[in-house]
Amino acid sequence: MPDKMTPLSVRMSADDMAMLSALKIPDAVTPSEKIRRLVRTAHRQQQGRGDYAEALKVEEERIAPLLHQIRSLEASHRVHSELLVHLLGWLPDMTATAMSSLAVFEKKDGVEKVTENLAKTEAAMAERIFGLMLTVLQFSLTPKTHCYREEAISARLPEILEIAGLLEAKPAKKTPKRTTKSRGKGEKS
Numbered sequence: 001m002p003d004k005m006t007p008l009s010v011r012m013s014a015d016d017m018a019m020l021s022a023l024k025i026p027d028a029v030t031p032s033e034k035i036r037r038l039v040r041t042a043h044r045q046q047q048g049r050g051d052y053a054e055a056l057k058v059e060e061e062r063i064a065p066l067l068h069q070i071r072s073l074e075a076s077h078r079v080h081s082e083l084l085v086h087l088l089g090w091l092p093d094m095t096a097t098a099m100s101s102l103a104v105f106e107k108k109d110g111v112e113k114v115t116e117n118l119a120k121t122e123a124a125m126a127e128r129i130f131g132l133m134l135t136v137l138q139f140s141l142t143p144k145t146h147c148y149r150e151e152a153i154s155a156r157l158p159e160i161l162e163i164a165g166l167l168e169a170k171p172a173k174k175t176p177k178r179t180t181k182s183r184g185k186g187e188k189s
Contacts, residue, residue, distance in 0.1 A: 010035070052100040059092030082146040083139055083153065090132050097124050 028037040045058050067088050074080050101121035139146040143153040
């Protein structure tokens with residue numbers, strides 16, 4: 001048995017109504033269907049912030065129309081960019097990681113707990129960023145097979161190699177760990 005529908009009256013400006021009419025939402029044609037879909041989507045996005053799997057699903061759904069359009073264009077023009085497809089597949093994971101990692105923070109958490117959670121978030125984000133960097137560098141071994149235009153990767157390769165050479169010649173020094181100390185009333189920074 002379907003849920004009982006509750007009528008809702010909404011006043012909208014002509015501009016807002018024009019935007020709603022122009023809005024393309026899959027399986028939603030009427031203003032009522034569009035508003036229901038928008039409310040469900042907003043709810044899922046808000047609820048998904050604390051859960052990586054749900055946040056990933058929401059982000060993948062958000063990027064799916066763009067990825068679908070790119071793949072359709074590639075198929076019809078017989079071209080392919082592994083770089084572009086990989087990056088668009090990476091974005092939802094990165095966003096979901098950030099959203100779900102940062103959701104653990106609460107105002108009542110002490111400085112040590114917040115610092116620990118920030119460090120975990122930073123580590124999760126760094127893991128994904130360096131994974132992307134490694135993949136792009138692997139693509140640079142044979143750029144023609146991974147991009148529409150070889151220059152998308154090969155043009156930046158000399159810069160990357162120069163930086164890698166500098167890092168190899170003089171590795172970054174490990175800096176001492178900073179600690180955050182909470183200050184009491186009247187203490188100066």
